[in-house]
Amino acid sequence: MPRHRPRTTTAPPAARIPRRPETGDMRRKLVIVGAGMAAAYVLQELAQLEHDLDVTVIGDETEACYNRVLLSNVLAGENSEADLAMLEPAMLEPAMPETDSPETDSPGTVQFVTGTRVSAIDTDARTARCADGSEHPFDALVFATGAGVARPGVDCSGIIGVEVFRTLRDARELRALPARGRRALVVGAGLLGLEAAHGLNELGFDTRVLHRNPVIMNRQLDTEGGAQLQRDLEARGIHFDLGVQIAGVAADDNGRLCGVTLDNGERLPADLLLFATGITPNIELAAQAGIATARGIRVDERLRTSAPGVYALGECSQFGEHCFGLVAPIREQAAVLAAQLAGVQHPPFCLQDYPTQLKISGVEIYRAGELDDAAEQLVLRGNGVYRRLVLRDNRLVGAVLVGDKRGGTWYSELISGGGEIGALRAGLIFGRDVSEALAAA
Amino acid sequence: MPNCNTTCPYCGVGCGVTAQLAGGQVSGVLGDGDHPANAGRLCVKGTALAETLGDEGRLLHPVLAGHRVSWQAAIAALGSKLQEARERHGPDAIAFYLSGQLLTEDYYVANKLMKGFLGSGNVDTNSRLCMSSAVAAHKRAFGEDVVPCTYADVEDCDLLVMVGSNAAWTHPVVYQRIEAAKQANPGKRIVVIDPRRTASCDLADLHLQLLPGTDAFLFAGLLRHLANNGALDRAFIDAHTSGLDAALDAAGNLDAAGVAQVTGLDAQEVATFYDWFTATERTVSMFSQGVKQSATGTDKCNAVINCHLATGRIGRPGMGPFSITGQPNAMGGREVGGLSNQLAAHMDYDPADVDRVARFWGATDMAAGPGLKAVDLFQAAADGHIKFLWIMATNPAVSLPDSALVRRALARCEFVVVSDCTAQTDTAAFADLLLPAAPWGEKDGTVTNSERVISRQRQLVPALGEARPDWLIVTQVARALGLGEHFDYRGPEAIFREHAALSAFENNGSRAFDIGALAQLDDAQYAALAPVRWPLPASGPAIEPFCDGRFFTADGRARIVAVQPQAPAPGEGMTINTGRFRDQWHTMTRTGRVPRLSQHRDFFSISLNPSDAAQLGLAEGDLVEVGNAQGVVRGLATLDPGIARGQSFVPIHWSGQFTAAGGASNLIPAITDPYSGQPQSKFAHASIAPCAVASWGLLFSREPLVMELAYWSRIAVSGGYLTLLADTAAPATVYAQLARELGADCERAGYEDSVGGDWREVGRRGDTLHYALFLNRSRDALPERGWMTGLGSETPAAGEWHQLLAGFSAERESAGKLVCSCWEVGETQIARAIEAGADSVETLGAALRCGTQCGSCIPELRQLLDQAREDCAA
Structure with missing residues (x-):
């Protein structure tokens, strides 16, 4: 969740900016x-x-x-x-x-x-x-x-139980559905899909996520980070079917969703289907x-x-x-x-390498820079945590943190700053305090 | 809270210990204020005695061929194997190898069984390695193995010569007494003769840092100097000695300059020592392993004794040659005849003695002559002549020289019995039958210390598991052999009475060792026996030995022995010296279990001179390999300016249970003294070279781990073990090897930097840390040892376990290397106290309590103070 900047309700008095002369309006x-x-x-x-x-x-x-x-x-x-x-x-x-x-x-x-x-x-x-x-x-x-919500590539028009999750109203409607004992299928294990799955799971749905890629959140995470997040979500009761796509949607005689068919031929029963395959x-x-x-x-x-x-x-x-x-x-x-x-001076917009900073179902995720497999890797894994830092030429170039994103902001600074890591290396993966203390020792 | 007085089981000082008992447990120990040896003092090892009790690592049941068996089956198997070997190969195919750790009663029955009823003299003891050269020298000089001094003499003398003794570490309580005496009498002079500058030099007015093995030249030269300077006691020599002229002839014309040349000393230093000795009537020469563990150890001891006989400085208060023994009951063993060339009760193998002892025992198969001495005994086993060997309370695979030979012997011997309190020792690994012996605190008996004081060791707690006292095991074997009527003891009291009676049997003043007065003790008197010094004849006055000028030779005269000094044979490479550390005992089977005793010196290290190290490209803590034809040891380099150039010091304590290749004995050839058979454990030649290390590691583990690495060394820490490791393989490879051993059922968290060569892993079981491993290409990148030591009690919050992989926590400040083991005060704390104004040992003690208990860290405290002053001045 983004942090709000401090706001003022009234703008401070300052030099007026001239209005366009061709309008008669004062404002x-x-x-x-x-x-x-x-x-x-x-x-x-x-x-x-x-x-x-x-x-x-x-x-x-x-x-x-x-x-x-x-x-x-x-x-x-x-x-x-x-x-x-x-x-x-x-x-x-x-x-x-x-x-x-x-x-x-x-x-x-x-x-x-x-x-x-x-x-x-x-x-x-x-x-x-x-x-x-x-x-x-x-x-x-x-x-x-x-x-x-990106339209699914399968025909499911008119089927009761195929929902979207985009607005507050969608959320209200989903919350109103009976959940206990019912099966929800979320298609897409990106950020939106996983967040929806978490919500449905908490509501009491028996929740399953389908994802085309073998790695969940593959756009943000690497294979191991995805696996760690998957383990965490599985521990919370969410099931996954990865490397599969939905091939068809089946409804009963009342037009109510009863299941889906996968591209591998497998059939999955479902009472609720939610597409989160992109925007x-x-x-x-x-x-x-x-x-x-x-x-x-x-x-x-x-x-x-x-x-x-x-x-x-x-x-x-x-x-x-x-x-x-x-x-x-x-x-x-x-x-x-x-x-x-x-009409105020401001640097133009430019693309930056914005770190991804998320929390899915309580699991913190941070990702910044490039995750180059051919470069040097520092990896910490276990205790529900996966942290990987990528170094090239003694500089930090990428970071992916799952389960414990402490130090993420510092890593982003190091990545964009491009300075040499040197003695910070030994404690780098444990964040700034440890790294600097160890480097000083 | 009831207290029970007993005796410390470590060194030959034989301190009285008051055990505090609570709820059937020993809750703590204090020095026994009434004991003549220590008057309330204890060293750090003694202080930690309560921590050695308990079942950790204990052998609790008989084990035959790897399987637990009943005592009945164990005794039956032992008896039949012994009988079989004896019947098939003769009595000389069986042997007992005993220990200065045994109590007198244990020793007595084992010796009696072998020499009186099994027809063999093959009973020897690890005391052979410790002080047999002193025994041989005493017998040559005095006609009997009698120590003519007491600790009071050490205090009362005006000149104390410490020869080959680092008492500050090896006999800390005697050292404390010396220290106190010197404080009370500033005129008292102390001379330390040692190739190393040891902690004992702290007190010395003069340290003669001679070349290894050249002591006899120094004392032969002294005898010559005394003669040349009219310092001989002609009256005493004429009345009570013989052999002076031959001894002087043997000494030749060695003057201070000649002595200086051969010993590598400064002629002025030699002259000073000679002057002091000449001028000081009340002189005690305290000699220990430094001269005894030598191929010419007996001669060296006699060279020292000669100077006392020639000046008549013996048999009077505050003077005499004083052999101080290493083991708690080396003296008791000598008294019962535990050495193969003795028979019993200070009697030897002359026919009259054999007959006398045979009659006393009612022996059915009396040994006709001496058996094999330790090194020969193991050589015979390696050659296939010894078929049955029973080892009690000692670890020869570590302690005897030429460990490879010992291993061959143990492997070849058909049936090896090991009685011990510890389950896993390097020797036990070779045992066909393991017998659980009751250790200190679980058994009753007596010991005799270096000053002839017999003290009771008392049972404090019930024996654990099925452990039994050694005397009981031996008598049960005797019974199984059909000798029950000769070994029908109800308890150690009965054995002691018999032992005392034998000492008096047909003695009539012919033998100094006479404790006939104790032969009539009833059980209650034995139970309550207060420390007593022999001789204690049943009738007549108990006089201090030699105070009447009467010796126990045939003519009643002492022998001044002609000693032809010999330097050790020259050899290639460095000279290896060996010895003890302050806080460890022997092969660490007991002290190795106590965390605070492993703090002073932690991982197996080899000391050498800083200049030599620089020449070899070695820095402090680097891995070195020391090797020769006998074998190889690998340890961390310790740079010690107290070691002379060209020399190296290897501590004796490390076995295969505590380090990968640490047994000092691996380097020691099986060369022995011709008179005593004592091995030359303090001298060897070896080459020393740095080891290339690709991985360093620190491992905290709950269990001791098996590792196939170039180097590892383990200490006990609170809640587990801390292992330092090093190998020639890269961290990834070492990790792969260790990962298999690190507890499969753990939840793991790891960190890897494969390019940086940095591997870390922690494993937990629930809320408990099971292990923490840190591997790195660089030793300096490993976590601080103090942090690792505390991991046993580390319980991070559930989500924070992986933070341990940082190998660091900001909150906990390390105390630094432990200096004071008693109060667990570290170097960092001491440095801070010095910064804060502490400027003396006393003020440090007032601030931190360091040095206020056993005092054995005081030399180091003083060193730290001096260092701080130098740093300040610089």
Whole structure:
């Protein structure tokens, strides 16, 4: 879970940034399409800056700006819905009439429009039209439309019991299902799949995870790290079928899910099927508006799309060949974007090697740098822990930590710093304190 | 809490020990304030006696051919094998090899059985290795094996000459008495004659660091000097001695310069020593293994004794030649006749003695002549002449010279019986029959110390398992052989009475050893017997030996023996010296179990001079191999400026149970003194070379582990063992070997850096650490030893076990190398106290208690203080 930066509710008084002269309005209007975490980060960043923006956030969910990362904990009953809040409650209240005096140095307003989706955007007229018919003019617009669950490659349309797990509403619905004695199948052992599996397992489902790769979380972990995490999850009662794909979904006469067939011919009974085989950026709206898209909405290092005054960030965006799914780069995007919108100096967005930092079912995971098998390895294993550091030319180049991620941040610093390890080597894998103490001894 | 007085089972000082008993256990021990040997003092080994009790590592049942059997079956098997060997090959095909660790009663019945009823003189003892040269010298000089001094003389003398004795470590309580006496009498001079600068040199006014084996030149030269300077006691010589002229002739014209040349000493130092000796009437020459364990040990002892006879400095308070023995009951063994060339009660094999003893015993098959001495006995076994061998309370596979020969002997001998309290010893590995003997604290009897004081060793706790006292085992065998009527003892009391009666039998003053006064002790008196010094004749005054100038030769005169000094034969390589450490005893079968006794000197090490080490490219702690035609030992290099160049010191304690290749005896050729048969254990030639090490390791384990490595050395620590290991193979290979032994049913956590050569693993069973192994290419990268030592009680939180692999914990500060074993005070603590202002042994003691109990660390404390002062001045 990302750590929130300290926030101020009002921006400090500072030199005003000149408005665009061609608008008659005293203040500019910013529309953010999508009320997910990316939007929340932009609002958080803006709240710390001096700007002349009145912000309208439009989201199709009833709830806005909650912490989606914690949904699996809500599913598991480990967090309450209240724990998901990312913004001050006052911020989310219905917008006040615009009767403020524009001459004052008051911070911009933030208005939330929820439960409706933007259906069309006119980049020339600079309006966003919602499904409910309302229109929102903008000076600037931000796509924060996020991503949807990737469609499975098998036909399961109309089958009762095939669910998705993406929103708070999904979580509520899943929580409402009878769980005890019922079998849940999660397809995909990436971060989302494992989090969902953990939640379902905690709910009482007899939970099984299918994964195409023989290693779970293979995009973040190496073989042994995946195996360690698998052991930990198995110890918590989650079952795994690895190296298999789903070939078909079977329903009973009532249209209710009864099982799946695997590509190896095996059949598995199931009462609930959840796909977590990846995400697909939500780009349709941008594409319709004539904005350049590929997998995601194309943005540059200032998060600008192909349309002037239109930006994108988060899971819907694509920077170079990269799409995004983890929190850290999206937060960085939000900081760049907020500065851009406020007209404040900020280094451009660039791709960094963001360490992966996760906690799945209580198991800490950290991964940074490259896990080059041909380089020198320091490996610690046992006691429910797997830690591997990769060294090349007496420098740390990669780290993967499962079960005990202490020292992760330090490793990231060492990796990006690129300095020689030297005497730190003997204690390196035990973190900074031990390593430095041993090196000093 | 009831107390029970008994006697310490370690060195020949024979200290009285007060055992505190609680709930059927020995809860602690204190020095017996009433005992004449120690008056309440104890050394660290004695202090730790309670910790040697218990069943860890104990042999608790008879084991025949690897299988547990009943005592009945064991005795029957022993009896039939003995009988068979004797009938088929004759009485000289059987032998007993006894020990200075046995009590007098054990010794007596074993000796009686063999020499009186089995017709063989083949009873010898490990005391052969310890002091038989002193016995031979005493007999040559005095006509009988009589020690003419007591510890009080050592205190009362004005000049104490310590010859081949590191009493500070080997006889710590006597050393403490010397130290106290010197403090009380600052005019008292102490001369230490030793090729090593030892802890005992701490007190010395003069240390003569002579070349190994040249002591006889020094004393022959002294005799010549005394004669040349009118320092001879002509009246005493004329009245009570013979042989002076021949002895002077043999000494030739050795003057201080000549002596200096052959001994490697400074002529001025020699002259100083001669002057002091000449001028000091009250002189005691205390000699020990340094001169006895020599191919010319008897001559060396006589060379010392000669100087006392020629000056009449004998038989009076504060003077005399004083052989101090190594073992607790070396003297008792000599009294019963436990050496193969003695018969019994200080009687030898002359026909009158044989007849007298035969009549006393009612012997059915009396040995006609001396049996084989230890080294010859094992040589005979190796040659196939000894078919049955019964070894009691000793570990010859480690302690006898030429270990390869001993192993051949034990392997070849048809039936080897080993009576011991410890299950696994290097000797027990060869036994066909293992008999569980009751150790100290579980048996009753008597011992005699170096100053002829007979003390009781008392049973404190019931014998564990099926252990039995040795005297009982021997008498049961005698019964099985149909000799029950001659060995019908109800207990050790009856044996002691018979022994005392034999000492008085037809004695009439002809033998000094007469304890006839004790032959009438009833059981209660024996039980309560307070320490007594012999002679104790049934009638007549008990006078100190030689105070009347009467000796026990045929003519009543002492012999001044013509000694032709000989230097050891020259050889290739380094000169090897051997000896004891402060906190260990013999082959560590008991002291090796006590963690705090393994702290002062931990892993098997070989000392050499720093300059020699530098020439060999050796640093402190590097692995070295010392080898010669006899064998090889491997140990860590200890750089000791107290060792002269060209020499090396190998401690005697390490057996195959504690290190890979550590037996000092592996280097010692089976060369013996022609008179005493005592081996030259303190002298050998060997080459020394560094060993290439690719892996170093430290292992904490609950169990002792079997390892096939170039080097490993193990000590007991709290809750388990700590092993230092080294090998020529890379850490990964060593790990692969050890991983198989490390307890399969453990939950393991490991760390590997294969390129860096760093392998670590911990294994636990539930909440208990089972082992922790650290392997590294570099010795310096291993965890600190103090940290490893504490692992036995380490219980990290459930998720934190893998943190142990760091081999380090910030919270615990190490005390450093243990200096004071009694109070477990380490070097680091001492250094800090010195920094904080402690500037003397006394202030250190006040601050940390170090040195305030047994005092044997005081030389080291003083060294640390001196070091700190030098560092300060530098």
